[in-house]
Amino acid sequence: MGRQRTKPAPTPPTTTRGRRTRDGLILAGREILEQRGWSAFTPEAVAQTAGVSYGTFYTYFESRDDLLHHVVRSVAGEMLAASLVSPDGVDDPYARLVESNRLYLRAWDRASKVLRLVDQGAAADEALRQIVHEIRDFYVGRATKGLRRLQDAGLANPDLDPRLTALALGSMVEQVAHARSAMEEPYDEDTVVDHLSRLWASAIGLQGAPDEGWAARARATAGTASD
The missing domain is CATH 1.10.357.10 (Tetracycline Repressor, domain 2)
Known part of the structure; x- marks a missing residue:
C-alpha cells in the first residue's frame, strides 16, 4: 500500500508544470490498471512509470484510492x-x-x-x-x-x-x-x-426506421403466398 504520507494534504496544481506532472501520474495510473491490474496499482509503481520521485506522488494525491478516482x-x-x-x-x-x-x-x-x-x-x-x-x-x-x-x-x-x-x-x-x-x-x-x-x-x-411496418409486410407476403 505504500508508506504513510506525512506531508500536508495535496492541493490542485496552479502551474503548467504542476498540471503536467499530475496529468502524467494520472496517465501512468491508467496504464498500470489497464496493463497490470489493481494489484500493481501502487504509489511506487505509478511514480516510477510516470518518471517522478515517490514523494512527488503525494504532492498531488492523498493515496492510491485518491488517484484511482482521478483516473x-x-x-x-x-x-x-x-x-x-x-x-x-x-x-x-x-x-x-x-x-x-x-x-x-x-x-x-x-x-x-x-x-x-x-x-x-x-x-x-x-x-x-x-x-x-x-x-x-x-x-x-x-x-x-x-x-x-x-x-x-x-x-x-x-x-x-x-x-x-x-x-x-x-x-x-x-x-x-x-x-x-x-x-x-x-x-x-x-x-x-x-x-x-x-x-x-x-x-x-x-x-422511418428500417424495420418500421415489418409485421404488415410479413402479413402481406403471407397473404400473397396463400393465393
Missing part, C-alpha cells in the same frame, strides 16, 4: 466526449441513432478495462459509486431528451415514459458493450451497431 473521472470524461454525436452531423433520426450507438461502443471499448474495475469496486466505495451514477445519468439524460424531441415531433411512440425507456434501452446497449468486451462475444462492430439501433428504433416506434 476514473479522466476516463469517464474521455468516454463522454468521444460518444457525443456532432450537432452538425446528419439530421435523420435513425442515422443519428446509429452514429450514437457506434460512438458509444467505441468509447466503451477504450474505457472498458478501467470501467470493469470500477464496477467491481463501486459496491464498497461511495466515490466510485457516485462516478458510475454520473456516467449513467449523463447517458440516460441525453437519451431522455432525444426521445422527448422525437415524441414531440410525432416520430416516436408518445405513450412511452421517456426516462424509463431511455434507462431500459441504455442498459441494453451497456450490457451488450460489456458482453463484447468482457465475454468476447464474436460479433463485429457493424453487426452489433445495426442490431442495437434496430432494436432501439423498434422499441420506441421510430418512424
Whole structure:
C-alpha cells in the first residue's frame, strides 16, 4: 500500500508544470490498471512509470484510492466526449441513432478495462459509486431528451415514459458493450451497431426506421403466398 504520507494534504496544481506532472501520474495510473491490474496499482509503481520521485506522488494525491478516482473521472470524461454525436452531423433520426450507438461502443471499448474495475469496486466505495451514477445519468439524460424531441415531433411512440425507456434501452446497449468486451462475444462492430439501433428504433416506434411496418409486410407476403 505504500508508506504513510506525512506531508500536508495535496492541493490542485496552479502551474503548467504542476498540471503536467499530475496529468502524467494520472496517465501512468491508467496504464498500470489497464496493463497490470489493481494489484500493481501502487504509489511506487505509478511514480516510477510516470518518471517522478515517490514523494512527488503525494504532492498531488492523498493515496492510491485518491488517484484511482482521478483516473476514473479522466476516463469517464474521455468516454463522454468521444460518444457525443456532432450537432452538425446528419439530421435523420435513425442515422443519428446509429452514429450514437457506434460512438458509444467505441468509447466503451477504450474505457472498458478501467470501467470493469470500477464496477467491481463501486459496491464498497461511495466515490466510485457516485462516478458510475454520473456516467449513467449523463447517458440516460441525453437519451431522455432525444426521445422527448422525437415524441414531440410525432416520430416516436408518445405513450412511452421517456426516462424509463431511455434507462431500459441504455442498459441494453451497456450490457451488450460489456458482453463484447468482457465475454468476447464474436460479433463485429457493424453487426452489433445495426442490431442495437434496430432494436432501439423498434422499441420506441421510430418512424422511418428500417424495420418500421415489418409485421404488415410479413402479413402481406403471407397473404400473397396463400393465393
